[in-house]
Amino acid sequence: MPKRLVIAVVAALAALVLLALPVLVVLVVMTSITGVQAAAAAGPCGPAGTGGQSVVVPSGPVRLPFTGDFTVTSEYGMRMHPTIHVYKLHTGIDFSPQPQYGPVLAAKAGVVQRVFTSAAEGNVVEIDHGAGLVTRYLHLSSTTVKDGDQVVAGQQIGLEGSTGRSTGPHLHFEVRINGAPTDPRPWLEAQGVRVPAKGVTATAPAAAATPSTVAAPTVLGSGPASAATGTASAVVGALPTRVGSWQGEQVTNAAQIIRAAQARGMGTWETTLAVSVAMSESSLTNLNHGDAARNDTIGLFQEGPERGPYEQRMNAAGATNIFLDYLLKVPNYRSLAPTIAAHKTQANADPYHYEPLWNDAVQMVSTLTADPNLLKSLPTGAGAQAPCAPGSGSSDLPPAPGNLPGLDGGACPATTSPAERGLRPATLRVLRCGAKAFPGVKTFYGVGGRPGSSDHPSGLAVDLMIENYRTPQGRAYGWQVANWTRAHAHELGIKNVIYDARIWSPQRDGEGWRPYEHMLGNTDDTLAHRDHVHISLNPS
Structure with missing residues (x-):
């Protein structure tokens, strides 16, 4: 963990000062902290199974x-x-x-x-x-x-x-x-x-019926694209007037998208993606105009004339089928994070444009397909969900650092970071190769005291600080660093990697990224390793 944890003792004393601050200042501090926490969003480059890619039908x-x-x-x-x-x-x-x-x-x-x-x-x-x-x-x-x-x-x-x-x-x-x-x-x-x-x-209110009389929830989103959708109606019989912040015509249009996707035999992952894209493109409103970037795009998915005739693009089912046609052309789209798959389908300039409304789409599809037997044939499991996998286009990992001939061999040149001082050769190589592969990482921490057991004092650990880690883009960049390190674990001699309250180690690779809890609790972003990627090395 970074050296700034040393100020933890000072922070406890500062609590007395905070209590003496004017009420307005304290409110500003509290608003800032809670706002940051509430702004955390699913990063498209998170670990498999934790990046907002599963749908739970309650x-x-x-x-x-x-x-x-x-x-x-x-x-x-x-x-x-x-x-x-x-x-x-x-x-x-x-x-x-x-x-x-x-x-x-x-x-x-x-x-x-x-x-x-x-x-x-x-x-x-x-x-x-x-x-x-x-x-x-x-x-x-x-x-x-x-x-x-x-x-x-x-x-x-x-x-x-x-x-x-x-x-x-x-x-x-x-x-x-x-x-x-x-x-x-x-x-x-x-x-x-x-x-x-x-x-x-x-x-x-009173409790639910016992599990023996209420069907268990079905975890969806990991089956093949052609998974059957069952024989139950794709959409609830009576549409609610509101789902979350969406209401009226918006809910009706979402239902039309779900019907069209399921009539085509698409899985719940694809269906939810379609709803999230329509939310992002048109706010689930069948628009007959485009925007400042392009004024000839129309409909729920804002599709241009090159994708089909006007009548089809302005029809909810027709527009959904156009979107799905283009989605199926994206190679290995199910291996991508939802926002990246949508970006490649829609050719939006911002690959993260579709991320903020994924959770809204999950809620919408879960609500409008409330029959627990609806998608019982869709298998569960790990699936092809891993984001940032090699070959995933705009979320590709940086290239391997090469054969690492040595610290002076030119493959991974020295940096000007003071964190290089006192590191073991293997750790120094990780710092330098990480700096080369990820120029967006500007700050590193190396040798130093940490609470509890740590590899930092012995020079066997390095922290790569993630700028703007609270933003979706920053968090995604952090996951690229973490997954790159995992991909080159054998080459670099990695003992474990910790990021975003998750830990991975070669000995337990089959378990993927496991939940991580610091000995002091994950009470801030540093202890939870959200603001940096921690890399520990095996003693050479």
Whole structure:
């Protein structure tokens, strides 16, 4: 980790200063921090299975994670921690359901990602809902699920408790998007779930039916493009008036796109991509005009006359089929991140143009195909989802660093970084070759003290800092660095790579990028390795 962690002690003292700041300044600081967390988006070059490429079709809606009367006792945001007395980000909302020690429920359908116990968080359940969305349930007295279980919204996953660093029984509920915590209140309310003000008593609805009577969620998005879509209706019988922020004609047009894609036998990944592109191109409105860049593009997908006649481009089904025709011409499109596949199909100047609305499209398709049996024939598994794979066009990895004849052989020249001092030869080679392959990396950290066990003091680790890492482009660049390092692990003598709260090691390559938790907790972007790629080397 970078040397700037040394200031952690100073930060604790600075907490007292923060408390003395004028209210307006404190609010600005808090707004900045929470805004950054909420802005985290799915990077097109994330690890397979974590970059927003799976779709989870739920068996029920989003709901509060408990039943009966409750109050909010602590909000998301900066606060003085009640047990360790440090001013820090509270990464979730604390609920106090009544009676105490009652059932804790899944807020949304998904797959249990982890059930574990830690000194700080107590008994924890994490549920993966696809598209980079994870909910977390902390301080449980006990749990009733295990890793890999499929759960539906409202299914019991444990009991409220006071395990870990807790001052009394409560549920700490978190929402994480691509590993970054975001405020659960606006997320819940965006799904139509009302959350009362702090201290106000409200009542949550009853629990869902038992798993034996409710079909488990189906994780989609990893099957072949020609996967069958089942015999159930492709779209729910009665369209909702609103899905998220989309309403009326927009929902109707999304339904038309889904019908057209499924009538053609396309998989859910392709269907969701089509909806996300139409959201980005036309806001799901059948426009009869283009824009400043090109005024002859029309329809839901803003297609030009070279792609078909006016009548077909202005027809929802016809326009969808044009889009799918061009998508199928993209080589290995299923190996690309969604925004890159869309970019290659639409020839947009910005390859990341389609990324922001992928999650909206996931929600739309999940809502309008709510029948849990609809796509039961679509297989699950790893699939061809890995983004930034070699041959993926604009997301190609940089070339290999060559045969690395030595530090003075010219393949990877010396840099001017002071981080070179004290590094072992193998680590120095990684720094120099990383600098050559990724000119966008300007800052490196090498030898230095770190909390806990670390390879930095012995010169066997280097950190490559990612500029603008909070932006989709910056995060994608970081994943290019991480995946490039993994691709050349044998050549470079890599022990492990950590980035974006994920860790990879050659000995466990079959597991891919695994969740990573720092010994101090992933309480900031440095500890979670979101602002840098950490590379450890094997002793030579």
